[in-house]
Amino acid sequence: MLNKWIMRGAVMLALVASQASAETTLKIATDSGPEGSPSGDAIKKWAELIEEGSGGEIDVRVFYQNQLGGQLEVFDLFVAGEVDLMLSWPSTSYDKRIGVLNAPYMVTSWEEALKAYQPGGWVNGTLNDVFADLGITYFGAWPEGFAGVATRGSYALDIESASGINVRTPPFFPIPQTLQAMGYQTASIDWSEVFTSIQTGVVDGDAGNVIYWDFEYFGEVLDYYVRTKHIFVTGNLVANTLSMQSLPQEHRELIRDAAITLMEEQFTAAKAEDEKYVQLAVEGGMEYFEPSAEDLRPMIDKVRAEVWPLMEADIGSEIVEQMRKNAK
Known part of the structure; x- marks a missing residue:
């Protein structure tokens, strides 16, 4: 129990230390991937796209796997709004409907997957409905490929x-x-x-x-x-909905567009990596x-x-x- 409280204290200190002098500070994390890994590079790029697109108005602090605790602990922080953006492989412990991510044969080709998981696609809409009840906005997939x-x-x-x-x-x-x-x-x-x-x-x-x-x-x-x-094995590009709602419209659109850019690039990169x-x-x-x-x-x-x-x-x-x- 003591170790658990020490860990929570360290996490909160890390979050407090991440505050910057920019007009807005956001925190982005992944529960699966250290610095230099494909998923670690993805959240780093997401942060860079947001900072550059905002002209310095937004400062984004990046936290890699285990820097804020284990997988469930990081997702707890995310749902609570202590983390604003995530590349996540979430547990069904929050909502069994998240298990739709493991549904077999929802899609069977890369082209079909991109169409289904991008904004406007049927899987995207389904996952948005599921995550919305947790206060989460779903942007799109970060695919690894077909099993x-x-x-x-x-x-x-x-x-x-x-x-x-x-x-x-x-x-x-x-x-x-x-x-x-x-x-x-x-x-x-x-x-x-x-x-x-x-x-x-x-x-x-x-x-x-x-x-x-x-x-x-x-x-x-x-x-x-x-x-x-x-x-179809995939991570998820998501945001805390309250965090998004606290931002001006142009910043919300910037974050969404940057996530979609990552998604589209990963569809190409993951397919090539798989080959x-x-x-x-x-x-x-x-x-x-x-x-x-x-x-x-x-x-x-x-x-x-x-x-x-x-x-x-x-x-x-x-x-x-x-x-x-x-x-x-």
């Missing part, structure tokens, strides 16, 4: 072939249920134990990540990567498969039919109906 299944010894390109393969999944609903609908056996294993679990045969592979993570961390024990596209790691994985000895839209269709239809109804209790029938309405 796949990385395995050792064997691989599956269809539901039938997956039946004998046991894969590790993140423990977040409905990711295990999604892989089970795709034909796999699943096990929820802590990230720190995934390498050993694959190496010793406890599981045959990892499911739920873009290829970067599987190649970079487990490449020496994995043989195959199948881009199943079951989840780079596919090439590196292939050069490193992995076999890579990217099934066509036609090949994925049986899997997509089965997952949507089995998993989407399970999500209604958490995210609501209205959101699931929006997913069905916009499904392709």
Whole structure:
């Protein structure tokens, strides 16, 4: 308990120390990414775009992963208005409807994803409704890419072939249920134990990540990567709504436009980065498969039919109906 209060005290001192002499001071943070990481660079650039666009009227202080506490602590500060802007991977502990971010097969191509997640898109509108109840304004996605299944010894390109393969999944609903609908056996294993679990045969592979993570961390024990596209992995560019409302209109528009610039750049950068790691994985000895839209269709239809109804209790029938309405 003492350590917790010491941490909170240190966080508040950091926030107080961040005040500057500019007309307005904003605080931006990410819960996932140290300085120099892709997400750390993103919030740094967001801050720079805001400061430059305001002609010095706004001073933006940047806080990277763990500088204000753990993931939940930073989000607590954000909801309370102590942090104004975030690049966040929020927990469903605040609102189960945030779980829509893990909904399988909402989108299945980069072009479809950009259209859905940008302002005016259906996913953007849905997430804005969810976050609005928490006092949060949603600007758009900060994508990492489409997830796949990385395995050792064997691989599956269809539901039938997956039946004998046991894969590790993140423990977040409905990711295990999604892989089970795709034909796999699943096990929820802590990230720190995934390498050993694959190496010793406890599981045959990892499911739920873009290829970067599987190649970079487990490449020496994995043989195959199948881009199943079951989840579009993305962070979220968000603002505390009260913080936004306290600003003049031109500053609100500046912050929004800067966020949209980051989003659009990341769609291009993430796609290119993903393609780079596919090439590196292939050069490193992995076999890579990217099934066509036609090949994925049986899997997509089965997952949507089995998993989407399970999500209604958490995210609501209205959101699931929006997913069905916009499904392709």
